[in-house]
Amino acid sequence: MDAAREVFARRGFGATLDEVAEFAGLGVGTVYRHFPNKSAVINALFEESVERIVELARTAAAAGDPWQGFVGFMVDVAELQTSDRGLRDLMLTAEGGCERSELLRDRLRPVLRPMVERAKAQGALRPDFSDQDFPVLQLMLSAAYEFTGIVAPEAWRRYLTLMIDALCTRREAPCPLPQPPLDEAGIEHAMRAWPTTKRL
Structure with a gap:
């Protein structure tokens, strides 16, 4: 969530979960185990x-x-x-x-x-x-x-x-x-x- 918060703050809705994973130093699969899609991340941030x-x-x-x-x-x-x-x-x-x-x-x-x-x-x-x-x-x-x-x-x-x-x-x-x-x-x-x- 810290990584998602930072990436979306910089890039807005144009950011991808790949970018979130890269910023967090994780594989994108780890992100998808916590959130099924970008909309779920946006909902949590909202x-x-x-x-x-x-x-x-x-x-x-x-x-x-x-x-x-x-x-x-x-x-x-x-x-x-x-x-x-x-x-x-x-x-x-x-x-x-x-x-x-x-x-x-x-x-x-x-x-x-x-x-x-x-x-x-x-x-x-x-x-x-x-x-x-x-x-x-x-x-x-x-x-x-x-x-x-x-x-x-x-x-x-x-x-x-x-x-x-x-x-x-x-x-x-x-x-x-x-x-x-x-x-x-x-x-x-x-x-x-x-x-x-x-x-x-």
Whole structure:
């Protein structure tokens, strides 16, 4: 599982069980004795990912400052997604399976919805925001990472900050952006690479 986690984080759903076996220093037959096919490995990794994300949500929901808890959860999930291609595939693409996406939402909703309501009641989160907006924002951020990552791997933090500023109702001045914008050459490079790296 450690090998599978690492290989799928690097390669996403394009990885094979042969690659997992090679990374683990095992024969592929050993992998097949534990998992009948790649889908079984993905299911096991998905279960781990769901637990990890739900635990992050529980921690964020228990924060003393509801807004900071909400922001912390946004950042934590974004960091997971941008560092783990397999997790992005599991969470945000049809290849992960509608059932998996629904399971994640069903497990996350009872924690995420109160977190959102607390931040709204505090007056920090815009009142028209819904917990149903969260997966769309994550999809937007993941797309930004896919586009900019080959040129500026940390540029996604700029766009996350812009998102968070758009959601906050009580900030008098915008947060400083943690990364510079892509220059013209960077955008051109990203656009040339985008058709070959785009998977969403």
